[in-house]
Amino acid sequence: MRNVFVYCELDDNSVADVSLELLTKGKSLAQRLNCKLEAILIGHNFNGIEKQVFKYGVDVIHIADDKRLSPYTTLPHASIVCKLLEENEPQVVLFGASSVGRDLAPRVASARKCGLTADCTSLEIGDHFVKKDNKEYKDLLYQIRPAFGGNIIATIINPDMHPQMATVREGVMKMEVFDENYKGVINRLDVSKYTNDFDFVIEIIERHIEKSKVNLKGASIIVAGGYGVGSKENFKLLYKLAEVLGGEVGGSRAAVDAGYLEHERQIGQTGVTVRPKLYIACGISGAVQHRVGMDKAAMVISINNDPHAPISNIADYNIVGDLAVVIPKLIKYYKENSK
Amino acid sequence: MKGFKIVVLAKQVPDTRNVGKDAMKEDGTVNRAVLPAIFNPEDLNALELALRIKDQNPGTEITILTMGPPRAAEIIREAMYRGADKGILITDKRFAGSDTLATSYAISQAVKKINDYDVVIAGRQAIDGDTAQVGPQVAEKLAIPQITYAEELVSINDQKIVIKRRLENGIEVVSCPMPVLITVHSSAPECRPRNAKHLMKFKYAKTALELEEASPIEASLVSERKYLNIQIWTVDDIQADVEWLGLSGSPTKVKNIENVILQAKESKVLTASDGDMNTLVKELIENHTIG
Numbered sequence: 290m291r292n293v294f295v296y297c298e299l300d301d302n303s304v305a306d307v308s309l310e311l312l313t314k315g316k317s318l319a320q321r322l323n324c325k326l327e328a329i330l331i332g333h334n335f336n337g338i339e340k341q342v343f344k345y346g347v348d349v350i351h352i353a354d355d356k357r358l359s360p361y362t363t364l365p366h367a368s369i370v371c372k373l374l375e376e377n378e379p380q381v382v383l384f385g386a387s388s389v390g391r392d393l394a395p396r397v398a399s400a401r402k403c404g405l406t407a408d409c410t411s412l413e414i415g416d417h418f419v420k421k422d423n424k425e426y427k428d429l430l431y432q433i434r435p436a437f438g439g440n441i442i443a444t445i446i447n448p449d450m451h452p453q454m455a456t457v458r459e460g461v462m463k464m465e466v467f468d469e470n471y472k473g474v475i476n477r478l479d480v481s482k483y484t485n486d487f488d489f490v491i492e493i494i495e496r497h498i499e500k501s502k503v504n505l506k507g508a509s510i511i512v513a514g515g516y517g518v519g520s521k522e523n524f525k526l527l528y529k530l531a532e533v534l535g536g537e538v539g540g541s542r543a544a545v546d547a548g549y550l551e552h553e554r555q556i557g558q559t560g561v562t563v564r565p566k567l568y569i570a571c572g573i574s575g576a577v578q579h580r581v582g583m584d585k586a587a588m589v590i591s592i593n594n595d596p597h598a599p600i601s602n603i604a605d606y607n608i609v610g611d612l613a614v615v616i617p618k619l620i621k622y623y624k625e626n627s628k
Numbered sequence: 629m630k631g632f633k634i635v636v637l638a639k640q641v642p643d644t645r646n647v648g649k650d651a652m653k654e655d656g657t658v659n660r661a662v663l664p665a666i667f668n669p670e671d672l673n674a675l676e677l678a679l680r681i682k683d684q685n686p687g688t689e690i691t692i693l694t695m696g697p698p699r700a701a702e703i704i705r706e707a708m709y710r711g712a713d714k715g716i717l718i719t720d721k722r723f724a725g726s727d728t729l730a731t732s733y734a735i736s737q738a739v740k741k742i743n744d745y746d747v748v749i750a751g752r753q754a755i756d757g758d759t760a761q762v763g764p765q766v767a768e769k770l771a772i773p774q775i776t777y778a779e780e781l782v783s784i785n786d787q788k789i790v791i792k793r794r795l796e797n798g799i800e801v802v803s804c805p806m807p808v809l810i811t812v813h814s815s816a817p818e819c820r821p822r823n824a825k826h827l828m829k830f831k832y833a834k835t836a837l838e839l840e841e842a843s844p845i846e847a848s849l850v851s852e853r854k855y856l857n858i859q860i861w862t863v864d865d866i867q868a869d870v871e872w873l874g875l876s877g878s879p880t881k882v883k884n885i886e887n888v889i890l891q892a893k894e895s896k897v898l899t900a901s902d903g904d905m906n907t908l909v910k911e912l913i914e915n916h917t918i919g
Contacts, residue, residue, distance in 0.1 A: 363774055388795040392776045395761035399768035404879030407759040442886045450879035491773055491804045498798035534918050559758055567917045588917055610900030622909040627919045
């Protein structure tokens with residue numbers, strides 16, 4: 290009881306990266322809280338999946354296997370998760386901040402009347418003292434996220450109404466096997482006891498899932514543009530530089546919102562979190578929401594007209610100048626020197 | 629054809645996309661006064677989806693429902709200028725401090741009071757929080773199914789609605805009986821502009837609070853024409869339990885807010901000169917960052 294739970298998303302017959310990252314984080318939270326780590330797996334036909342999961346240090350896997358549970362639809366998954374939470378009373382429940390997690394977690398939070406913090410960039414355990422009531426809370430989950438235009442970092446807690454729930458984007462937490470030989474137990478659920486007919490009213494008529502062609506997470510060099518790039522046309526320069534260096538193109542939310550590039554290239558709190566060897570920030574001012582998605586880059590080069598843009602504080606090199614001048618020169622000298 | 633009864637949930641938000649230097653006060657709190665208040669962008673996509681249902685189904689009625697301070701009536705009028713039929717503003721000091729759970733409780737109580745509805749449509753998320761929680765939470769409290777991230781209305785008839793959803797790595801077309809709650813993704817069609825006829829019709833639409841400061845002519849106009857009346861509902865009107873509102877109804881608390889202070893790291897400042905660029909590229913190749 291009072292354990293840490295992670296809802297695991299399934300991608301065909303394997304567990305999604307974001308869920309494995311959360312199991313890794315969940316394990317460290319469970320160790321800190323001196324409790325167990327439990328995983329929820331809902332879908333169909335996932336033989337042998339426990340092998341993928343146990344090694345992250347999972348003590349219990351709850352499995353709901355039924356043809357109607359895959360692909361994901363909200364209601365049956367929500368019913369199963371809600372009943373599991375009711376039966377097990379975990380203290381922490383984590384979901385990926387994915388299309389699935391962001392659809393499911395709020396429905397569950399509403400049904401269980403508990404708090405939920407979206408898109409956390411850090412999770413820690415700590416205490417809380419309420420002076421007014423002279424009441425001390427031990428070992429709460431600190432749910433940390435940038436808020437409000439990125440000008441502030443907020444630490445959110447749910448002192449009273451548990452479980453404490455949070456969603457986290459893919460790539461924010463590290464994925465690390467705990468112990469290759471770790472063994473826990475499997476709890477197979479009788480799906481009919483956890484769902485009802487109403488749960489299956491939504492019918493999926495058509496479904497096209499494509500593996501993203503953009504691989505920002507795996508790129509070792511990223512050329513990223515912000516609103517300061519100025520236009521979709523100007524982004525061509527960034528693509529050219531990325532091509533020459535063997536990198537990938539990304540951008541800030543402002544650039545995506547302005548229509549300069551596709552959403553799947555967005556880097557930051559509500560996009561992808563990246564850890565490249567080199568990050569070239571072009572015309573990016575560097576709001577917190579963007580920085581939390583790229584500040585683990587080994588090296589940052591900023592190209593900006595404004596020498597005082599916030600990004601300059603985290604950049605290793607600040608090139609003060611116009612993209613239209615700087616980028617062609619970088620390409621030129623790269624070609625000359627790399628031979 | 630009797631048309632459909634649609635409730636569109638909308639929020640007036642500070643425009644966090646254009647945060648200026650004075651957006652934060654010295655004590656680290658948000659200076660809402662200097663931020664322009666706008667119609668939450670994805671709620672406009674939601675309104676457009678409702679308007680498209682109305683285009684295809686004469687007799688459809690769109691009610692715009694918003695929760696916020698009295699000035700949020702502005703976005704109700706904006707929605708009316710674009711084709712919404714009526715508006716309700718839920719406002720009460722007792723809502724202050726509500727997180728998404730308490731907010732969704734209040735909104736669901738208001739939708740329950742409206743009672744007669746086929747579809748509830750909201751934006752996927754509001755730009756001041758980006759949580760995308762209120763839509764699914766309202767659906768849960770109304771005990772109706774939800775379709776999130778809608779991109780396109782495929783079809784609607786008396787039995788069911790068919791919606792194309794935009795997922796992070798693909799699309800999905802789903803069909804669902806009504807009533808249902810739909811949240812709309814920014815990739816859905818943009819909202820049509822104001823319509824001159826609607827603008828004329830609803831120009832003087834006002835809440836009771838606004839009428840207190842209106843001219844006698846405006847006041848008599850509103851009392852003559854019922855459709856100009858933007859209803860205000862309080863905690864009592866929606867029969868909400870105050871325990872579940874505001875701070876007491878909000879499980880999440882802000883423990884701490886930190887101003888972001890950038891720790892300057894040692895960085896080299898370069899110009900765009902050929903010399904600087906050549907040296908930089910050489911350095912990067914030497915330390916195997918590139919090449």
